[in-house]
Amino acid sequence: MRIAIPIFDQLTALDAIGPYEVLSRLPEATVHFIAVEPGPKRSENGMLAVTADLALAELTDPEVIVFPGGFGTRALMRDEAVLAWLRRAHETSTWTTSVCSGALVLAAAGILDGLRATTHWMVLEMLREYGATPTEERVVEHGKVITAAGVSAGIDMALLLAAKLADEDIARAIQLGIEYDPQPPFDSGSVAKAGPETVELVKSLRLG
Amino acid sequence: MRIAIPIFDQLTALDAIGPYEVLSRLPEATVHFIAVEPGPKRSENGMLAVTADLALAELTDPEVIVFPGGFGTRALMRDEAVLAWLRRAHETSTWTTSVCSGALVLAAAGILDGLRATTHWMVLEMLREYGATPTEERVVEHGKVITAAGVSAGIDMALLLAAKLADEDIARAIQLGIEYDPQPPFDSGSVAKAGPETVELVKSLRLG
Numbered sequence: 001m002r003i004a005i006p007i008f009d010q011l012t013a014l015d016a017i018g019p020y021e022v023l024s025r026l027p028e029a030t031v032h033f034i035a036v037e038p039g040p041k042r043s044e045n046g047m048l049a050v051t052a053d054l055a056l057a058e059l060t061d062p063e064v065i066v067f068p069g070g071f072g073t074r075a076l077m078r079d080e081a082v083l084a085w086l087r088r089a090h091e092t093s094t095w096t097t098s099v100c101s102g103a104l105v106l107a108a109a110g111i112l113d114g115l116r117a118t119t120h121w122m123v124l125e126m127l128r129e130y131g132a133t134p135t136e137e138r139v140v141e142h143g144k145v146i147t148a149a150g151v152s153a154g155i156d157m158a159l160l161l162a163a164k165l166a167d168e169d170i171a172r173a174i175q176l177g178i179e180y181d182p183q184p185p186f187d188s189g190s191v192a193k194a195g196p197e198t199v200e201l202v203k204s205l206r207l208g
Numbered sequence: 209m210r211i212a213i214p215i216f217d218q219l220t221a222l223d224a225i226g227p228y229e230v231l232s233r234l235p236e237a238t239v240h241f242i243a244v245e246p247g248p249k250r251s252e253n254g255m256l257a258v259t260a261d262l263a264l265a266e267l268t269d270p271e272v273i274v275f276p277g278g279f280g281t282r283a284l285m286r287d288e289a290v291l292a293w294l295r296r297a298h299e300t301s302t303w304t305t306s307v308c309s310g311a312l313v314l315a316a317a318g319i320l321d322g323l324r325a326t327t328h329w330m331v332l333e334m335l336r337e338y339g340a341t342p343t344e345e346r347v348v349e350h351g352k353v354i355t356a357a358g359v360s361a362g363i364d365m366a367l368l369l370a371a372k373l374a375d376e377d378i379a380r381a382i383q384l385g386i387e388y389d390p391q392p393p394f395d396s397g398s399v400a401k402a403g404p405e406t407v408e409l410v411k412s413l414r415l416g
Contacts, residue, residue: 014229014386017256021222021359024253025415031255035360040248042257045232047239049247049259100387120387124313138391150387151229161395167254170413172396173406177415179308179358181329182390182398183346185368188380189389198380205378206234207385 001029001167004089006082007041007052010072014151015099018037019066025174026166034059036081038157044071056085064165068154069100069120077108078147095161097146099154106147107132115142120150122193122208125145136191150208154187155180157164209237209373211259212297214290215249215260218280222359223307224258227274230366234374234380244289244344244402264293269300272373276362277308277328285316294319303369305354307362314355315340323350328358329399330416344399358416360397363388 003023005016016033024031035041037050065086076082085107090096098106103119106112107130110186117132118124120138127134128189138149139157148157159180188194202208211231213224224241232239235278241251243260250257275295279393285292294317298304306314311327315338325340326332326348346357347365356365367388371379396402408415 012229013225017225019222020256021220024251027411027413033256042364043232047232048228048241049260049261051257053257088347131306138389148298149213149389151384152386152388152390155360156393162392168394169406169409172394172402173409173413173415175392175394175396176225176399176406177358178360179397180358180390180392181346181357181362181401182358182388182392184383184388184390185364185371186376186383188383189387191384194380194384198377198384201377201381202385205233205235207379207381 001026001064002059002062002117003029003031003061003064003066005031005033005068006056007033007050007068008072008076009042009066010044010070011041011050011068012040012070012100012151013043013050015068015070015102015154018152018154019099020123020160021178022155022174024160026170032059032062054080058149060085060088062089065089065093065103067098067105069078069102069169073101074102076105084111093144095144095146097148097157097161099148099157100150103127103147110143114144116140117147118149119147185188209234209272210267210270211237211239211272212267212277213274213276213411214238214264214282215241215242215243215276216260216284217250219249219258219276219279220278220308220359221251221256221258223276223278223310224322225363225364226362227307229386230337230363230370230382233385234370234378240267240270264289268293268296270297271302273301273304275306275310275313277310281309281312291317303352303354305356305365305369307365308358311335311355317352322385323353324348325355326357326416327355333349371374
């Protein structure tokens with residue numbers, strides 16, 4: 001099974017690496033990091049480079065697509081090479097998924113037309129411009145399309161996907177393998193839980 | 209503030225990228241991925257390369273060290289260049305931390321002598337051979353040394369660390385920025401919760 005994770009400059013790295021860490025453990029699965037041009041891609045802050053080993057053109061029919069987010073998605077939404085690849089890959093995929101603002105690229109490709117979907121809370125309303133219905137759920141499933149909320153939500157989405165691609169026993173074992181027994185020291189992971197002052201702080205310090 | 213994340217071949221990528229995604233958002237912080245030799249480092253399964261931009265010798269006095277794990281730590285535990293760098297950096301660091309089997313490298317450098325510490329559950333007992341006292345807590349703090357359990361535990365550890373390096377308001381805002389409101393579809397993230405059959409599956413399929 002081939003799992004494609006498209007990457008690009010100005011990526012949010014955890015959007016991609018969270019699902020990778022789960023899905024790469026599936027028996028018989030290979031995760032491929034792919035890009036318009038292979039080579040190192042820098043995160044939004046420039047502090048990290050992750051390598052794309054394949055060009056999009058080298059993998060046009062993956063069984064699974066996981067589209068991560070990051071500020072770089074804004075350019076991809078107007079990049080016909082990326083949108084055409086995505087439409088083509090979605091025709092034959094078993095699952096087409098996104099994390100964070102990766103959903104905006106799926107939306108720009110027309111894949112979310114008429115669907116309920118989610119993305120990072122800061123850009124949630126942008127989905128509406130592309131014909132999707134924004135929802136605040138953490139993981140939204142619609143036929144073979146799954147969208148996840150911001151950044152860390154990709155881990156939860158990938159565990160759900162692992163159960164579909166293999167079975168629930170394997171997914172549970174992967175969860176134990178990555179010791180995913182979350183114990184955040186605070187409880188501010190959603191807009192509702194964090195409150196308006198924390199929301200303002202994220203915006204003023206550009207922490208989203 | 210300079211935050212050093214040493215990387216190496218046969219790394220578990222999420223061990224490094226989880227804390228990076230949190231700590232890189234701290235105001236005035238720069239995360240540096242460093243290695244004995246700069247360049248791309250491959251994850252354990254070979255599916256992913258992350259770039260080290262600096263050599264260890266170029267950053268000997270970071271304020272914060274986050275040592276990630278992975279099978280590659282076994283070689284580092286006998287690598288005098290790495291151990292000498294770590295001992296030197298620990299002398300002047302504000303915080304010396306590890307995720308997953310990164311703790312084994314701290315232990316091999318003598319940094320965990322006489323301390324309670326944690327690591328991935330599959331290698332927890334190895335800490336004892338190096339004079340540390342293994343504990344099953346997810347994040348263990350001891351003076352300026354913090355060890356975290358397996359893989360995903362680095363995210364929880366990094367949020368705790370963010371509150372210490374900045375303040376709790378900033379840490380809460382970073383948690384919201386990465387939308388870390390965990391909702392795993394299963395509850396098998398620790399040995400106690402998963403039970404013996406899932407533990408056996410992790411071992412037989414090498415999912416740890």
